[in-house]
Amino acid sequence: xxxxxxxxxxxxxxxxxxxxxxxxxxxxxxxxxxxxxxxxxxxxxxxxxxxxxxxxxxxxxxxxxxxxxxxxxxxxxxxxxxxxxxxxxxxxxxxxxxxxxxxxxxxxxxxxxxxxxxxxxxxxxxxxxxxxxxxxxxxxxxxxxxxxxxxxxxxxxxxxxxxxxxxxxxxxxxxxxxxxxxxxxxxxxxxxxxxxxxxxxx
Amino acid sequence: xxxxxxxxxxxxxxxxxxxxxxxxxxxxxxxxxxxxxxxxxxxxxxxxxxxxxxxxxxxxxxxxxxxxxxxxxxxxxxxxxxxxxxxxxxxxxxxxxxxxxxxxxxxxxxxxxxxxxxxxxxxxxxxxxxxxxxxxxxxxxxxxxxxxxxxxxxxxxxxxxxxxxxxxxxxxxxxxxxxxxxxxxxxxxxxxxxxxxxxxxxxx
Amino acid sequence: xxxxxxxxxxxxxxxxxxxxxxxxxxxxxxxxxxxxxxxxxxxxxxxxxxxxxxxxxxxxxxxxxxxxxxxxxxxxxxxxxxxxxxxxxxxxxxxxxxxxxxxxxxxxxxxxxxxxxxxxxxxxxxxxxxxxxxxxxxxxxxxxxxxxxxxxxxxxxxxxxxxxxxxxxxxxxxxxxxxxxxxxxxxxxxxxxxxxxx
Numbered sequence: 001x002x003x004x005x006x007x008x009x010x011x012x013x014x015x016x017x018x019x020x021x022x023x024x025x026x027x028x029x030x031x032x033x034x035x036x037x038x039x040x041x042x043x044x045x046x047x048x049x050x051x052x053x054x055x056x057x058x059x060x061x062x063x064x065x066x067x068x069x070x071x072x073x074x075x076x077x078x079x080x081x082x083x084x085x086x087x088x089x090x091x092x093x094x095x096x097x098x099x100x101x102x103x104x105x106x107x108x109x110x111x112x113x114x115x116x117x118x119x120x121x122x123x124x125x126x127x128x129x130x131x132x133x134x135x136x137x138x139x140x141x142x143x144x145x146x147x148x149x150x151x152x153x154x155x156x157x158x159x160x161x162x163x164x165x166x167x168x169x170x171x172x173x174x175x176x177x178x179x180x181x182x183x184x185x186x187x188x189x190x191x192x193x194x195x196x197x198x199x200x201x202x
Numbered sequence: 203x204x205x206x207x208x209x210x211x212x213x214x215x216x217x218x219x220x221x222x223x224x225x226x227x228x229x230x231x232x233x234x235x236x237x238x239x240x241x242x243x244x245x246x247x248x249x250x251x252x253x254x255x256x257x258x259x260x261x262x263x264x265x266x267x268x269x270x271x272x273x274x275x276x277x278x279x280x281x282x283x284x285x286x287x288x289x290x291x292x293x294x295x296x297x298x299x300x301x302x303x304x305x306x307x308x309x310x311x312x313x314x315x316x317x318x319x320x321x322x323x324x325x326x327x328x329x330x331x332x333x334x335x336x337x338x339x340x341x342x343x344x345x346x347x348x349x350x351x352x353x354x355x356x357x358x359x360x361x362x363x364x365x366x367x368x369x370x371x372x373x374x375x376x377x378x379x380x381x382x383x384x385x386x387x388x389x390x391x392x393x394x395x396x397x398x399x400x401x402x403x404x405x406x
Numbered sequence: 407x408x409x410x411x412x413x414x415x416x417x418x419x420x421x422x423x424x425x426x427x428x429x430x431x432x433x434x435x436x437x438x439x440x441x442x443x444x445x446x447x448x449x450x451x452x453x454x455x456x457x458x459x460x461x462x463x464x465x466x467x468x469x470x471x472x473x474x475x476x477x478x479x480x481x482x483x484x485x486x487x488x489x490x491x492x493x494x495x496x497x498x499x500x501x502x503x504x505x506x507x508x509x510x511x512x513x514x515x516x517x518x519x520x521x522x523x524x525x526x527x528x529x530x531x532x533x534x535x536x537x538x539x540x541x542x543x544x545x546x547x548x549x550x551x552x553x554x555x556x557x558x559x560x561x562x563x564x565x566x567x568x569x570x571x572x573x574x575x576x577x578x579x580x581x582x583x584x585x586x587x588x589x590x591x592x593x594x595x596x597x598x599x600x601x602x603x604x
Contacts, residue, residue: 009269016264016276020283021482027287028481031294038297096412098420100536124304124536126425127235128380129595174376178420224580231524234432275492282485290481305531308484312524314436380595381430385588389581397576 042121047079050105051088052116052143076197079105088116091194095186098178100124102133102186106142112150112195118142118187130179141170150195154184207327209334216338222315223346223388224395229315233347234384236306240363243351245292245299247344249307251337253284254316258336261324277320278311285310315343346395350387354378412538414545421549423597427525428557429590434525438558439583441519448562449555451516456551458520459529462494463547466530467540487530492521525554560590 041058044065048055055061071080079090087110094103102123107116118139125131132138145152148168155169172180222229233250236242260280261268268276289307292300300307310316319339324332355361358378360368368374377383427433434455441451466487474480499517503510520526529550533543564586573582 005269009271012267012269013272013276016279020279021485024283024286024290024482027290031290034294035290035297038294042297098416099425099532100412100538122301124532126381126430128238129425129430132379178416178424229436231433231435231528234435278488278492279485282488286481286484289484305528305535308531309433309524309528311484311488312522312527314522317522381432382588382591382595384432385584385591389577389583389585389588392581392584393574393577396581397574400576 046105046119046121047090049119050090050107050117051079051081052107053081053083053088074197076193078194078197086110089194089198090116091190093186093190095182095189097123097125097182097186098130098176099126102182106187106190106194108191108194108198110198112198113147115142115145115147115152115191117144125176125179130173130176132173132176133179133183138171138173145170147191150191151188152184152191154180207331207335209331212331212335213338216335217342217345219399221342221346221395222318222339223343224392224399229313229343230347230388232306232309232313233343234350234388235381236303237347237351237384237387238354238358238379239302240348240351240355242299242302243347244363245296246303246306246310247340247347249285249288249292250310250313250316250343251340253281253288253310254319254336254340255333256284256336257281257316257320258324258332259329261320262327262329262332265325273321273325274317277317281316281320282311315339346388346391349391350384353387353391354383358383412542414542417542418545418549421546422553422556423594426553426557426591426594427528427550428554429587429594431528433528434523434554437519437523438554438561439580441516442558442561442565442583445559445562445566447516448558450512451519452551452555452558454513454516454520455523455525456548456555457513458491458495458498458517459526459547459551459554460544461498461547462491462526463529463533463543463550464540465494466490467533467538467543470534483531483534487527488521491526491530495521525550557590557594561587564590 041062044061045055045058047068048061048064053064055064067083068079068081071078073080076091079092081088081090088107089110090105090107092103093106094101096102100123102120102125104118104120104122106118108114109116120134120139123131123133125133146168151168153169154172172183233243233246236246257277257280261277264276285308288310289300292303292307316336319336323335327335352362355363355378356368357375360366360372360374375383378387421427425431428435428438437451441447469486469490470480470483474483474486479486495517499510499514502513502517529547533546538546561583565583568582568586577585
């Protein structure tokens with residue numbers, strides 16, 4: 001058969017495409033459950049992390065998560081976790097960063113006075129600049145911090161944690177003004193929603 | 203490339219004297235962005251080793267069947283398929299790394315080195331030798347990128363593979379985490395590499 | 407999942423300057439370094455990249471959201487995107503050849519180079535990850551193209567000077583070029599201070 005023949009070319013391309021696409025479909029099918037499982041574990045870890053609840057491993061996290069309720073509080077969907085007379089809340093947040101959506105969970109104490117923690121599940125900020133929001137020091141600074149007038153402020157100084165305790169001020173990222181401002185706006189919007197919803201309940 | 207290359211000579215050639223990054227700065231687009239952390243660079247370059255070996259094997263196996271007109275397209279299809287496999291595996295078993303690498307895994311498809319080796323080597327040589335060529339070329343690529351990542355992570359975070367190695371008083375160099383440093387470090391690595399090569403008398 | 411509410415003007419500005427696809431995301435380096443020896447070729451390639459980026463970002467958005475997502479075939483996106491890009495480049499080549507032979511002489515030889523330009527595939531992948539709307543995709547594609555064009559023109563101009571300077575032998579060629587790009591990247595990040603609040 002002539003290899004340069006038009007019919008052969010079409011046939012060959014079709015066969016090769018078919019074989020490869022079929023193989024990919026199989027690989028995709030085989031791993032689909034695992035990918036779904038990873039996604040769930042990640043969500044569970046993120047919610048607990050945002051509430052400042054400590055866990056040992058994935059199994060432990062899933063166990064703890066069984067006690068987390070999803071509640072509707074004045075029309076706002078929240079995660080609620082009651083433990084040792086303490087009530088913790090977390091909300092899934094999302095908003096526009098410089099490039100794309102930033103998503104994660106924001107934890108807050110029932111009295112709305114302090115944040116419990118912040119996690120970032122998804123973002124697509126520039127690597128090395130805004131992308132540094134996914135570094136632990138950035139997220140850790142939201143651990144159990146007092147809010148001033150129910151808001152946070154993003155400072156311009158870059159450091160390894162907030163620099164005045166309980167001032168409601170957090171470190172932004174040098175060279176990534178837009179991402180820092182976007183984070184400030186997203187967090188404040190969601191804080192406002194949460195405090196309104198929680199306040200209305202009590 | 204001569205008609206019957208010796209595997210030993212190929213190793214030296216692909217790793218050093220003809221290193222794709224030193225000589226032509228090929229294929230760095232897909233990987234330079236992740237060189238601020240060693241772990242990410244490691245996974246990324248291992249993926250390249252796998253994709254390159256498998257692509258060369260496949261191209262070499264079916265080389266006599268590929269019609270000339272659609273050669274490039276078929277090669278691209280083969281590369282893209284293996285990259286998708288890598289992407290799915292990362293998503294399933296290394297979800298954190300997969301997220302950190304983001305779109306850069308997909309960009310392995312446009313890594314010029316992979317198509318270059320498939321075209322220049324696997325099209326003319328038997329399968330096993332082609333795999334060897336693919337793997338060694340990818341190791342040459344891996345070496346340079348790991349060198350860059352080592353410098354960037356050590357100075358930028360004070361850690362190696364995520365483990366703190368620098369003393370507490372060490373102030374991390376923020377610039378090393380930011381994009382421009384990748385270019386500076388790459389330039390310096392090329393400089394050192396070429397200087398050593400010249401001293402050896404190899405044509406640089 | 408709703409599309410992110412991202413303003414188009416900052417997006418355009420950011421994709422040209424502060425987060426230039428080449429200088430911040432390292433995409434499109436291969437042809438960038440080999441072509442930037444010459445101003446005229448740089449201009450031609452920059453123009454071609456901008457055109458292809460603009461068109462493929464729109465087309466890949468349509469293909470992804472109208473075909474792949476409804477069929478549940480998202481995992482095939484790499485293959486589909488690269489095929490769309492390759493076909494698009496072919497079509498543009500033919501159209502330009504018919505419509506304006508003069509333009510074809512300037513752009514024609516660069517078009518085949520573009521299929522393997524990582525910037526094109528990169529932008530398509532970013533669109534999908536960032537969940538852009540159609541309009542945002544077009545703006546981002548255009549901005550990235552213009553940014554790439556600007557960067558290659560600047561580098562070509564700088565290289566002309568640098569080549570005449572006293573550069574250590576081992577640093578000549580790619581070495582000094584990469585370091586030059588590093589300085590450009592720093593300068594471009596400096597535009598960050600000008601970016602209006604978004």
